[in-house]
Amino acid sequence: MRVHEDTVLRARVRLLSHNERILHGEEGLWVYRTLFTVSPAAYAYKLAFVLREAAEGPRVAHLPHARQALLDEARAACAHIPSHAPAHQAQMWEYPTADLRRIEQQITGARQ
Numbered sequence: 001m002r003v004h005e006d007t008v009l010r011a012r013v014r015l016l017s018h019n020e021r022i023l024h025g026e027e028g029l030w031v032y033r034t035l036f037t038v039s040p041a042a043y044a045y046k047l048a049f050v051l052r053e054a055a056e057g058p059r060v061a062h063l064p065h066a067r068q069a070l071l072d073e074a075r076a077a078c079a080h081i082p083s084h085a086p087a088h089q090a091q092m093w094e095y096p097t098a099d100l101r102r103i104e105q106q107i108t109g110a111r112q
Helices: 005-016 025-038 040-056 064-078 096-111
Strands: none
Touching: 005 025, 025 040, 040 064
8 A cells, every 4th residue: 555655644643642652542543553654663553552452442341243354454564563572562462362352251241
């Protein structure tokens, strides 16, 4: 996917003006999706992280297909995490699997 240079520049400026380690929410999704297209290895972990956050959030709690699409996108981004990345990045999917199952059970239980 080709992203316009102005869009990439806006994403970089937004990221540089952010004081936290990771930019969260819708804005984080936009920034990391944009920057991932030009530098996948550099932004794979952060994109996957905010995608997983979005999948666990209340906006898609009642939309299982949207939640699954976010998780699928996050898994695809994880494939671009470099092998020399810190262990917590490389092992991103080992610990949230149980959490996601718990969330699914909570959602299913709340509907019944």
